[in-house]
Amino acid sequence: MQAVHSPDCSKIHTGYSEPVRTLCGSNNLLQPGRLLAPTSIKGRTIVQTCSRCFTQSPDQARICPSCGANLKEYSTTAVAVQKMRDxxxxxxxxxxxxxxxxxxxxxxxxxxxxxxxxxxxxxxxxxxxxxxxxxxxxxxxxxx
Structure with a gap:
């Protein structure tokens, strides 16, 4: 199990693929796919955010890893574009x-x-x- 700073520490989290324990005195576990701050995965910055659960995903992701939403339809960018279209x-x-x-x-x-x-x-x-x-x-x- 990898350790990262918790959100209350105002630290940037790094990408992870397994549950992680926070280092800041908190015993909260951060779940896989639940990236909490702009971060990098294998050198790429995460820029897509699911509008349903606010999980951040890399550009190549088409399905939200947390809630299974189609990011072409439910990313925050897609939702904003649809509002502008309407x-x-x-x-x-x-x-x-x-x-x-x-x-x-x-x-x-x-x-x-x-x-x-x-x-x-x-x-x-x-x-x-x-x-x-x-x-x-x-x-x-x-x-x-």
């Missing part, structure tokens, strides 16, 4: 990429209609920190 004030969505993004992400940068959006994380993203792309809504009306 908002009548949003005309288009702009896919924004970082200045140091990988070639796969640079290739999909641009403005999209609500029905022609690429999925996030970008398939084939090779950046060491994972896919950091995000959508910005483009509104037809801006209220004061």
């Amino acid at each position: 908002n009548p004030r949003v005309v288009n969505l702009r896919l924004v990429v970082s200045h140091d993004s990988c070639p796969a992400c640079q290739a999909v940068e641009g403005t999209y209609t609500k029905d022609k959006l690429p999925t996030l994380p970008v398939e084939g993203c090779s950046h060491a920190n994972g896919c950091r792309c995000f959508f910005e809504p483009m509104l037809d009306e801006i209220y004061p």
Whole structure:
């Protein structure tokens, strides 16, 4: 059994695949797949979060390891994009990429209609920190 700091220590947790005991005087066990802070697994930063149980997963994960939700539908990014699609004030969505993004992400940068959006994380993203792309809504009306 591996040991890590508990969440009350404000320390970053590392990825683990078996139950772990906390080091900070707490006897709480952290369950496998239940990563509690942004972290790395084999050199990749975890960027997907399940909107149902808030478990964090690597870009490649399609199913939440904790609750079994489909991350293409229930990741926090997918839920936010669906809310923007449903908002009548949003005309288009702009896919924004970082200045140091990988070639796969640079290739999909641009403005999209609500029905022609690429999925996030970008398939084939090779950046060491994972896919950091995000959508910005483009509104037809801006209220004061």
